[in-house]
Amino acid sequence: MFFRFGAAVCLVVLISLAGIAIEKQNLERRREISRQHYRMDVLKDEHARLRLHSQKLAAMERLVETIEQKGSELKTPEKPVPAPQQQNEGQLRRPPLLFWERPVRDPRLESAGRR
Amino acid sequence: MTDDIPRTTAWRTSAITTLILGAWAVLGLRLVHVQWYQAEELNRLALRQSEVEVTVPARPADITDRNGKLLASTIATPSLFIDPARLKATPEFVTQIADAVHLNPGDLAQRLDQYREKRFMWVKRRLTADEIDNVLKLKWPEATYGLRDEFLRQYPQDSLAAHVLGLRDIDGAGRGGVEQSLDHLIRGQPGRRKLEKDARGRILEVEFSADDEPRQFQAVRLTIDLAIQMFAEKELDGIVKEWKPRAATAIVMDPQSGEVLAMASRPTYSPNDLRDVHEEAWKNQAINIIYEPGSTFKPVIVAWALQKDFVQRDEVFFCENGKFAMPGRTKLLTDVHPYGHLNVTDILVKSSNIGMAKIGLRMEALGLYEAAWRFGFGRPTGIELPGELRGIFHPLSSWTKASLGSIPMGAEISVTPLQLITAYAALANGGKLISPSILNGVQDDGSNRATTFAVSREEPQLAQPAKIVTKAVDEEIADWLVQEPMVQVVRRGTGIKARIPGYTVFGKTGTAKKWDPKIKAYSDTKNVASFIGGAPAHHPKVLVLVVVDEPKQARGFGGVIAAPPASRILQRTLTHLRIPPDQDAKTAQAIDEIEEAMILLE
Numbered sequence: 173m174f175f176r177f178g179a180a181v182c183l184v185v186l187i188s189l190a191g192i193a194i195e196k197q198n199l200e201r202r203r204e205i206s207r208q209h210y211r212m213d214v215l216k217d218e219h220a221r222l223r224l225h226s227q228k229l230a231a232m233e234r235l236v237e238t239i240e241q242k243g244s245e246l247k248t249p250e251k252p253v254p255a256p257q258q259q260n261e262g263q264l265r266r267p268p269l270l271f272w273e274r275p276v277r278d279p280r281l282e283s284a285g286r287r
Numbered sequence: 288m289t290d291d292i293p294r295t296t297a298w299r300t301s302a303i304t305t306l307i308l309g310a311w312a313v314l315g316l317r318l319v320h321v322q323w324y325q326a327e328e329l330n331r332l333a334l335r336q337s338e339v340e341v342t343v344p345a346r347p348a349d350i351t352d353r354n355g356k357l358l359a360s361t362i363a364t365p366s367l368f369i370d371p372a373r374l375k376a377t378p379e380f381v382t383q384i385a386d387a388v389h390l391n392p393g394d395l396a397q398r399l400d401q402y403r404e405k406r407f408m409w410v411k412r413r414l415t416a417d418e419i420d421n422v423l424k425l426k427w428p429e430a431t432y433g434l435r436d437e438f439l440r441q442y443p444q445d446s447l448a449a450h451v452l453g454l455r456d457i458d459g460a461g462r463g464g465v466e467q468s469l470d471h472l473i474r475g476q477p478g479r480r481k482l483e484k485d486a487r488g489r490i491l492e493v494e495f496s497a498d499d500e501p502r503q504f505q506a507v508r509l510t511i512d513l514a515i516q517m518f519a520e521k522e523l524d525g526i527v528k529e530w531k532p533r534a535a536t537a538i539v540m541d542p543q544s545g546e547v548l549a550m551a552s553r554p555t556y557s558p559n560d561l562r563d564v565h566e567e568a569w570k571n572q573a574i575n576i577i578y579e580p581g582s583t584f585k586p587v588i589v590a591w592a593l594q595k596d597f598v599q600r601d602e603v604f605f606c607e608n609g610k611f612a613m614p615g616r617t618k619l620l621t622d623v624h625p626y627g628h629l630n631v632t633d634i635l636v637k638s639s640n641i642g643m644a645k646i647g648l649r650m651e652a653l654g655l656y657e658a659a660w661r662f663g664f665g666r667p668t669g670i671e672l673p674g675e676l677r678g679i680f681h682p683l684s685s686w687t688k689a690s691l692g693s694i695p696m697g698a699e700i701s702v703t704p705l706q707l708i709t710a711y712a713a714l715a716n717g718g719k720l721i722s723p724s725i726l727n728g729v730q731d732d733g734s735n736r737a738t739t740f741a742v743s744r745e746e747p748q749l750a751q752p753a754k755i756v757t758k759a760v761d762e763e764i765a766d767w768l769v770q771e772p773m774v775q776v777v778r779r780g781t782g783i784k785a786r787i788p789g790y791t792v793f794g795k796t797g798t799a800k801k802w803d804p805k806i807k808a809y810s811d812t813k814n815v816a817s818f819i820g821g822a823p824a825h826h827p828k829v830l831v832l833v834v835v836d837e838p839k840q841a842r843g844f845g846g847v848i849a850a851p852p853a854s855r856i857l858q859r860t861l862t863h864l865r866i867p868p869d870q871d872a873k874t875a876q877a878i879d880e881i882e883e884a885m886i887l888l889e
Contacts, residue, residue, distance in 0.1 A: 203492065205495065206493040209493065209495050210493075217363045220360060220362050223357065223360065224360045224362055224441055227444075228443040232444060232513050233517065236521075
């Protein structure tokens with residue numbers, strides 16, 4: 173009788189311990205989710221800050237002043253300057269800067285490295 | 288054996304047992320009462336004490352130009368507050384804070400004195416990065432100060448398009464420009480978050496729910512092109528430097544769609560630095576001021592006169608050799624130069640007031656009224672900017688006989704620059720009066736959540752503004768007016784300084800005297816010089832208006848003051864938009880030679 177009683181008590185204790193462990197795990201997951209949300213907020217703030225900073229650096233008025241200053245220093249060469257020869261026939265021509273809209277992602281260019 | 292237990296002992300044992308059992312029974316009943324009967328109420332109390340709901344403000348949407356370049360954005364930045372009751376406001380302490388956050392020590396000391404019994408006081412809102420570093424270096428005791436994040440609106444392009452953008456005040460409310468008129472799209476909807484706290488007030492858990500998160504658009508996109516805006520602003524700076532006007536404005540518009548590509552005003556201000564802003568700088572000269580358009584109003588009258596067959600294209604009028612005693616006028620009506628017979632084209636090319644007066648007499652009051660109304664004058668255009676004036680357009684009952692001569696030459700009517708360019712857009716696009724727009728669309732945050740702002744459910748990523756299109760005149764009349772008289776104005780008339788090599792430019796100059804209330808007459812020293820033009824004439828893609836108010840030169844003509852900067856804005860815009868020239872080199876040279884010869888002959 174005592175054995176059965178003891179076994180019943182042990183079973184109840186084990187189930188309780190399992191329940192506590194699961195609940196702790198559950199709480200830990202929820203805390204982790206909260207931390208992720210917090211990190212997301214921090215990252216969003218940082219993204220907004222960096223985007224603003226990059227746009228300030230690329231502000232129209234700053235670029236125009238720089239271009240106008242450098243433009244006055246440009247001199248017309250005496251002879252036309254030839255374009256650089258293409259070394260590798262298989263190498264893709266990079267699109268001209270004026271019409272550039274998105275970076276051209278080509279594994280061959282990336283593996284060859286920047287010029 | 289039990290007979291041996293004394294009766295008192297048995298009685299005591301029973302009593303104690305009864306008491307113990309009774310106590311347990313009471314506890315058991317209390318347990319039942321608490322766990323079952325009062326369960327709901329106590330749960331509610333516990334939640335109220337442990338759960339706190341906080342409002343999460345929505346980040347205001349960015350504002351970009353039509354190409355995605357940032358015009359306005361919001362960052363979180365800390366604001367400094369202190370607990371005045373816990374801090375001793377010694378002079379040294381006051382100087383320390385004032386130096387750290389760049390405040391006036393006297394003002395700060397006064398505020399600290401006012402708040403000395405309080406537990407909360409803002410020291411400065413929205414600190415810069417340097418100021419935050421300075422504050423942290425002070426190493427104040429804990430629980431005496433704090434930093435709370437607030438949103439700070441920044442304008443990376445500084446004063447570019449300042450009047451179009453407006454600004455957000457310290458409380459985040461939009462003031463002026465699209466910040467005010469499109470506030471419902473920009474400000475977003477705040478969200479809620481539930482925090483679970485323990486008995487000591489420490490936060491145990493934050494409950495996130497997708498439905499309760501703040502909702503906002505990522506960006507509001509305007510029709511403004513930042514490059515074109517910059518061209519316009521630079522030219523206005525040049526005008527201010529050379530002619531020192533009271534005010535100036537430039538508008539660039541796509542006449543086919545009514546989209547405003549640039550809108551600039553002088554004086555102006557920087558929304559990032561509001562110290563010492565002149566009172567006049569707050570006005571958007573494109574919509575918040577009215578002026579008499581002068582000769583720039585003439586093509587509108589001629590268009591309607593042709594539409595209603597009051598005049599024919601090849602009709603000739605005698606312009607009285609420069610002096611006309613018009614019925615109803617006490618003073619003679621004069622032209623700048625004496626002209627004899629002029630056809631309709633030359634009336635516009637030479638900008639003859641007498642020629643226009645004769646057309647006006649033929650149209651009579653009703654015809655002139657209809658002309659102005661048909662082209663949108665006397666009412667706001669409906670652009671998505673606040674404070675737009677409707678202009679002054681007197682009711683027919685108050686017109687006099689003299690009005691028949693004044694209205695056709697752009698007097699006795701006051702318009703906003705935006706109304707004028709909108710009317711010219713109707714001529715340039717084949718006769719359709721289109722409401723101008725500054726809003727291009729909105730960009731959502733990509734979360735695919737349903738938004739409840741003023742967007743269509745079918746396309747939640749874009750919010751297209753409503754466009755009102757009405758017919759002003761027939762396409763044939765509009766096209767002829769643009770491709771013939773208005774091209775000739777630039778080729779050999781008053782707008783000669785607006786010519787652009789390679790392009791067929793059309794336009795009209797305006798030089799309107801201003802009414803002086805002191806002398807109750809038109810001033811001889813104050814006028815408004817303007818030029819409106821576009822290109823290419825066969826299919827106009829760009830329209831530019833420059834208005835210069837009171838240039839510091841008596842009788843400063845529109846063709847001299849406004850036409851050259853308008854021409855430069857137009858040329859740079861055409862190049863930027865990659866609109867090819869409509870004249871080849873030989874044709875352009877031949878036209879130049881013919882025009883120069885014609886000018887010499889005249």
